[in-house]
Amino acid sequence: MEENQNINPEENPEFVPENQEQLDHSDSIVKVNGMYKDWFLDYASYVILERAVPAIEDGFKPVQRRIMHSMKELDDGRYNKVANIIGHTMQYHPHGDASIGDAMVNIGQKDLLIDCQGNWGNILTGDGAAAPRYIEARLSKFAGDVVFSPKVTNWQLSYDGRKNEPIHLPVKFPLLLAQGGEGIAVGLSTKVLPHNFNELIDASIKILKGKPFTLYPDFPTAGIADVSNYNDGMRGGRVRVRAKISQLDKSTLVITQIPFATDTSKLIDSILKANEKGKIKIKKIEDNTAAEVEILVHLPSGVSPDKMIDALYAFTDCESSLAPLGCVIENCNKPLFIGVSDMLKISTNRTVNILKRELEIQLDELETKWHFANLEKIFIREEMYIDFKLYSDRESLYEYLYKRFEPFKKILIRNIEDEDLQKLTQIPMIRITRFDSDKADDAIAKLEADIEQVKHHLANLIDFAIDYFTTLKEKYGKGRERQTELRSFDTIEATKVVLRNTKLYVNREEGFIGTSLKKDEYVADCSDIDDVIVFLRDGKMIITKVDDKKFVGKDIIHIAVFDKNDKRTIYNMIYRDGKSGASFVKRFNVSGVTRDKEYDLTQEKPGSQVLYFSANPNGEAEVVTILLRQVGSVKKLKWDVDFAEILIKGRGSKGNTVSKYPIKRIELKEKGISTLRPRKIWFDDTVQRLNVDGRGELLGEFKPNDRLLIINQSGKVKTIIPELTTHFDDDMIVLEKWKPSKPISAIYYDGEKDRYYVKRFVIENENKEEIFISEHEKSQLEIVSTDWKPMAEIIFSKVKGVQKDNLLVNLEEFIAVKGIKALGNQLTTDKIRQINLLEPEPEKMEVKNEENISEDIKTDLEDDGQITLSLD
Template sequence: MNEQDFPSSEDEHTQDSANELIKISGMYQDWFLDYASYVIMERAVPALEDGFKPVQRRILHSMKDLDDGRYNKVANIVGHTMQYHPHGDASIADAIVQIGQKDLLIDTQGNWGNILTGDRAAASRYIEARLSKFALDVVFNPKTTQWQISYDGRKDEPVNLPVKFPMVLAQGAEGIAVGLSTRILPHNFLELIDASIKHLKGKRFTIYPDFPTAGIMDVSEYNDGLRGGKIRLRAKIEVLDKKTLVINEIPHGTNTSSLIDSILKANDKGKIKIKKIEDNTSSQVEILIHLPANISPDKTIDALYAFTNCEVSISPLSCVIYEDKPQFLGVSELLRKSTEHTVHLLKRELEIKLDELEEQWHFASLERIFIENRIYRDIEDQETWEAVIQAIDDGLKPFIKHLKRAVTREDIIRLTEIKIKRISKFDLDKAQQKIDALEGEIEKVKHHLANLIEYAIAHFERLKKTYGEGKERKTEIQPFENIEATKVVIRNHKLYVNRKEGFIGTSLKKEEYVTDCSDIDDIICFTENGTMMVTKVDSKTFIGKNILYVGIFKKKDKRTIYNLIYRDGKNGSSFMKRFAVTSITRNRAYSVGKDKPGTKVYYFSANPNGEAETVSVHLRQSKSIRKVKFDIDFADLAIKGRSTKGNLVTKFAIKKVELKEEGVSTLKPRKIWFDDTVKRLNVDERGELLGAFRGEDRILIITQSGIVKTIRPELTTHFEKDIIVMEKWIPKKPISAVYFDGEKERFYVKRFFVENEEREENIISDHKDSYLELISTDYIPQIEIEYTKLRGKDRKTNEVVNLKEFITVKGIKAMGNQLSAEKIKQIDVIEPIAFELEEDKAASDIEVLDEEEVNYKESDKQSQASLFDDLDED
């Protein structure tokens, strides 16, 4: 750049005086608003009437122009569409592919890409397309289409296509305009038809999205597709075996490539732990995730939902062009207005058809009068055209009183155009039959107009019957449980502590190892001077000198109980307390006492199940002290809040406190519920109460396929859908089963105990025709058998069988006893014989106990454990 490019200081004043101040507010207001309006109306937002953006509408109009029943090259369709669409060919080709992948309006041929894997479609010169039968049926009708001039003035294009279906909801739409955006999610074809029919019948309806990638969806916050709503989508993950997970369905908006990338990134960051991953996806999704040894499949599933794209959240925003302006309407309102627009189009089609039929009837009647009464002979002597017209008009007058409208000059001219050959072969009977048929059609159309709603309902029912096959819902709707990331994250770091200097962290590898942790964990620490602090995991954090305890902090944890004895101040008395820490401000120092200088902790323990130990307190020698050693049982102390001062131990100086005896839990058994909606256990009183569980208690699970197993009641467990028995397991309570043996072709009965609590067993035979008929965990179950026919005259058609008397308790692998040699029609479980053991009463008493403050003695625990010793194994 040369020096003359920069004005000198002497020239600046001259330049400023020459320049004029130009206000751009007017231009900004006009030009920017024009641009914004163009983007909103002509590019990004679909119209409610037909559900299309302009490019989609022009593509379908072009395909209709080209339609001859055969496939056309997409490149040819793109070129033809450019007559109407003033933008590049790439955007048109992309729009065609998007329409084609939705498999509704376009029949495709060739490689159109894969929405499951994210593979792109082949180039437009290699793939072909044509309009689907559904599109030809419901999208086009030039008689009801409003037309406008195309951008270059050479062609006519539709303002909106006359779509007789809620297309905007069937296809969905996404677009970013100026100042607003739209995101309408696709909905199920059959459900939209059903909802339209319900609306026409005046009934209420609810519609939810449905996606071609299937998956699982939580719609509890959908908000009818309006701003502020959201849906949560999850991949369908199943346990193939203890070391393998399989993903068969993925969330909308993802593909197998992006999903696998998110899983690998989570693995690299240590959020999850996997051995390897395989993608076997073709026409169906199949992603195999191989797990290392000792990694829980259930926890890994939750971790995949928490840290990868196996769970995504989508926020809909339902915006459409309606009445020539963008409007935010819920999906229910969109369906109502779209259905009413369909009714309007159907009415308009009927009105046009009625006009056409009446016009045909009018001319057919004129033609018959003209030929039957030989009025054509009256024109033979006429010398001028006007005389011919007048002669025909005069000849018709005696016969046209029954016509529905006056005879026009155009009618007479059409009569003159009838060929002599047609007149000579005119058949009066056929002509009358044609008129009668037209009258029947006219009455039919008038009936439809008079019963327009019924006609519209029939229209939707026809669409469902004709095109509904294979369009069932793919995305499963169910509420999701919230997954706490801290409970499912893989603890891939090691936490160390320098107790004397007061540091904790993951980088102190030369110091004392504490526990494995993750980078999202919180750590709780107690120091000798009575300071408590919760902080995030970091490489190195100062807590305070002389650290007594370091552990992972669990928010809202009421079962971890801290027992301590401390001196309140330098010369203060000593106190003891038991408390839980459920919530706290991170990085804030709290005192276990009253925050007096010189506070000292003599004894501290952290108990994950509320254990209460016995300790020995040693006092310093003094003339006024008679007893320098005594024992304290923490079980005698109630659990109170963290800020409580505690109970007085002694006013004298303590030399040391020693552990004398380990304690047992003083907490009540934990009540656990099963929520069948989300198929998960919980402690929030949702669903069916399974019972109150101590640490050693287990849950009995029996599935329809005959699998029997017991599991620990972990809240992260995922359950199969075919579970028929889920209850608290009583080890000495027999299980009774009736099953059909496919090889023997007979019903068998067996009674058994679960012999190995760590192993699952199949209680029916392996034959492909074997199946479990019924199962009972009652002590004395009874069944009623209905026979098809009996040989003996004295035998009854129905028989009641006491299973306890029928067969003794045998091994779980035993085949059992044949139920009957006769052919059985039906088997039903009936009311069992009343029988209640003392342990059942005791168990029911346990379940109604109060909160954590209830204390149990060791003797109570032992007596409860022995309740089942006297059970008769028969």
């Protein structure tokens, strides 16, 4: 193969051309880098302006605009084959049928501009549309009302110069914000998220009224969205979207809504991959999606549904993050980066201008009709047509007519022109002979009324625009309510919800840890994303990631899976400072560390050694006995140290002195109890989560063994340890701190016996969820109360026109506390229309000694003051 011989003679003076003709052509050579620079810029500009980015004026990309224009040209009220529409659009669009077909399906699936017939695919499942020859389409009524107005449209020649196409369509609605849009051009991209139809109209009306407004996305796949960092849809913003997951039963989760920009197939694939990687553990998954999403996730026994919901959000496409980027084309020639609020303002102002132009055109047409109607009336009434035979040419005839109309110029609104006279001379004689002056006056009066109305609209243009938007909402807004629920999300820590599907082992003497050391000491279950905290005998501490096998240091005294946000685990330690120094005691927690960095918990002297160490998950403080070696005249060789008396400080603290003499050994004398304060827990109804940050309603202060009481509308009751990751059912009606001896009162309808019953009970099995109403399918819970003395109002139905007086029932007096499975006492034999729970009566008790007051009553006295005590 010969080498390429494109050599520049100026750069290579030794090169001698074979003939002079080669030199003559050297002046026309263009360097490749020059061509690349010019051509690439042209290409980039074309892709940005003509393909990928929508225009701010009408919200369409060029292919979308050409599709809509073609559908308008083909519109006869009937459906057209999509293949036919694609072929017609190719007269305007130079990029082939595939790009047109894909763009048309995309518009059709948004259910706004195109009335679709046939299989247009499914945005929920990701199924594609049928071939264009099998599906049909026509313009929707909404598109006919808001997209087209030929009289105010500006036109340009198509790419081949044979047709006229609109530069922009006169869209009178923020289509780009309603449908959303995205595209990747050369050097930039755009991603405008879809917004709610009715909310856009409401916001446009607020703009016209000068009121503030906010816009947040609303997705056709519904789901849940956190828009706290939306940033008005501009660069740098983020929208977190989640699937809607609920607990169907103890072993089944159901996904009923999915995040935007995904589909059920992708979602299921992500769940299966997470299961294969061991992040989650599921039994099987079923996809029952049809018109609505229904994905059943079956869990194996022993897997917490609450924890699994968080794990699905953490490790699968059930949660994703969207990065909006508001980029549009302005004035057909440059990209503009803009927020959705400004997009809506521009769209609203453009709608007002289009309405104004339409009104001005309508006014001109009405005035033209009024002008000619009056000319015709005068022409026939004055019998100007009789003398036509006296004039042989047009000029003399027009001169005659101008003179005849001269006395009537004052009543006309514009000058008479030759075109007016031409129309008058072409009026058929039969129309003249049948001319009805009264009907003509009525028609003129109607035109005058229409002219006044249009002038009124022009004079009150903003009010007219507000009425226009209001009419749009009334006509097309039904069924377009918000689908996506807006909610603030808690950040899910993957390490807290990941499936711990492997085991961590340790070789303490050799200093190795890992998941492959199966012959060594078992530590705990873990996952491959967990961190491990390790304490060594020499006082060193290190936090490192789980691995198959890793050396961390010899003589390990404690190892555990590490939670960086755990502030309640307290480490109690006694160490010797150096080889023969004094011993010190300290209590500390561990947070804010760097992975794989070695920390010294002693005073960093050589030979330092940990003499006693314990890890306490709830801040427990034990009592230990110190035994000294017999040294000289030391008399006190034994005493106790209570860790409860030691303040909790940072891990770098020196600690308190235990003894300056050598310690023989340290013995555990007494196990400790928590020295941490009870933890205050709140319930945030917005996110349906517990928290310790003061958000929402305070549930109380919780000690380690305290529990929450949960009652659902379905008649189920249970108690749980208050964990911050707990999920709550939608039908939860009671959530409060559980007081074991405090009875629960309920009135329920028994579907089998067709009677209302009253029961009072206490929970006997705190670790079991139980149902306290009958399990007949028609049974239902009417009211439930955890007050000491609840009151209910019974409203009876009319019987033969007679209304029985309402009945007040003190549930405490009505029935004694019985077992949770007891049927209860029948409330009444009369027909009941309604049952209301009233404010409880304050309980008054007289006791002789404070010791007789139960702890629950004391707590209620402190919490709500409902109980009045008289103490001697």
